[in-house]
Amino acid sequence: MADPTTYRPAPGTIPTEPGVYKFRDAHGRVIYVGKAKNLRSRLTSYFADLAGLHPRTRQMVTTAAAVEWTVVGTEVEALQLEYNWIKEFDPRFNVRYRDDKSYPVLAVTLNEEYPRLFVYRGPRRRGVRYFGPYSHAWAIRETVDLLTRVFPARTCSTGVFKRHRQIDRPCLLGYIDKCAAPCVGRVTAEQHREIVDDFCDFLAGRTDQMIRRLEREMASAAEELDFERAARLRDDVGAMRRAMEKQAVVLGDGTDADVVGMVGDELEVSVQVFHVRGGRVRGQRGWVVERSDDDSVGEQVSQFVTQFYGAQVDLDASVEIGDDRARGDSVPRELLVPDLPDDHAELQQWLSDLRGSRVAIRVPQRGDKKALFDTVTRNASEALAQHKLRRAGDLTTRSAALTELQEGLGLDQAPLRIECIDISHVQGTDVVASLVVFEDGLPRKSDYRHYSIRQAAGDGRSDDVASIAEVTRRRFLRHRQDQEITTESAIDPDTGRTRKFAYPPNLFVVDGGAPQVHAAASVLDELGVTDVSVVGLAKRLEEVWIPGDDEPVILPRTSEALFLLQRVRDEAHRFAITFHRSKRSKRMTESVLDGVPGLGRTRRTALVTHFGSVARLREATLDDISGVPGIGMATARAVAAALADDASPERSDAAPTEPERTDAQQIPVPTQAPSGGEDR
Incomplete structure (x- = not known):
């Protein structure tokens, strides 16, 4: 626990103008951002008696190691700068009002040539307009079903759209006039975008003008004795009114x-x-x-x-x-x-x-x-009230797990940051490793890393112990290099952002037993890293191995600490398996195309990217292959011939398929990977 008096600015050095201030921890990370009309008055309040501070504020000032400020001209500028810094640095002690991702919204992909409508949950994406949120997904589907008869916009996925474009035949919605069928050219891209824009205008509240326009067209069609069109317009007006009735009128004066x-x-x-x-x-x-x-x-x-x-x-x-x-x-x-x-x-x-x-x-x-x-x-x-009932157990469980880990493993402090590595390969080929990060008992996926193992075993099989040593060395060499770049903080001088690996974990977990733990600990000793605890979690009996101990630590089966370690280990295992599969698939795809005349690395990559897999490439026609940018008809014929030879039953040089494994027995894992970086 740091003493705030060690970094308190000297009296009289803090300006009295409006501005924005940042607290940084010992590793240079920004942990809090705030604004003030009077910087001196505001910052002085943080260095008052600790007993009189709010518990969270007290934790912040004792975690911080430095404070800095920026003077601005007006309070409006301070508002904007504070918002920009909170968005950039994501400080740990700032309140963040993130969207509740559990609520479904109606998304309109305005960034596509042919925009589509669909139900969506998750973070906002650029180029997509959102309406809602709604309480239930079925409410969105009902609204879209009512309005697509008036605004027949595309609702199909990209795959369905491409498939019907290839077969030149619309889907069912196109036949029943609930889609304008841009896939078969019934409307142009510009006409379809006009339909989508009208749909967005309606949902945005500009409804009365549209209804009046349709009513005028309906009356005009009736006067011209075009009763079929008048009936269709009457139904459209009814659909729009029913959609409006689903939204409660709360203020009668048209208030926004x-x-x-x-x-x-x-x-x-x-x-x-x-x-x-x-x-x-x-x-x-x-x-x-x-x-x-x-x-x-x-x-x-x-x-x-x-x-x-x-x-x-x-x-x-x-x-x-x-x-x-x-x-x-x-x-x-x-x-x-x-x-x-x-x-x-x-x-x-x-x-x-x-x-x-x-x-x-x-x-x-x-x-x-x-x-x-x-x-x-x-x-x-x-x-x-509902949040208290739903989350109380989870918050208590996470705190209990971290406390149990500290006590059970004899750590100096609770492991607020845990990193875990795992190795994945098939009989020594395509050897990869993963590193996952948990902070405060929760995964921090932005800090995940992939590693391609550089060492190779002499007998053709992967040496898991050597692989763990290599990954540990690369991870902590990166930490040491980042610290040496700037000795005063862990801030990148080029970008001004915190180097994510310029500060060490409290606990470093390896997937394995005593040999793997000893390999990681030896690397840390070699690099002079003394403030990181290392343990290993062996799958067979879920034993926790500590360097230098002849016997493992056995945590109770019902222990929250053991459950947290298992979650960390399983996440590392899943992340490693996913990366290994993608790398092996890419290697196998590219190996089939090796040696094709006229097909270099750039064209091979273009083919793999366009079709996604060898299976789809085999199914493609010569016209489809030659349609890829940079691929001519002669090259397409060579590719088709190479794929036909590779699929021939007479080939016997294909390697037998082996199941993926890590350093222990394979367990079922999900196949989707989070977004993580790759450190090669």
């Missing part, structure tokens, strides 16, 4: 507003937002976040508004750059909050700049807006 409700206790805060557009509730979102300090409700409102609307405008700008309609969907004309923050005037100015027109922040006092605000607040209270 976001209503924010907050309910909290000493530890956590529940936030609920109702998005009202055109007087109707268009969506609802909710968060439950840890309380970072003894902040007032107004200060919590300021934190939420800065992060939430800054992130939403960033996303919308990537969808429709320069289109005020997208910004208007994210930043409303009015924001109803439980309490006005001290900097509400600066917040209003910042939001107005984002929207491009005036935005008002108010506390509702009476009438329909007050009634709706009370409803949102009740929702926040219910969400907090």
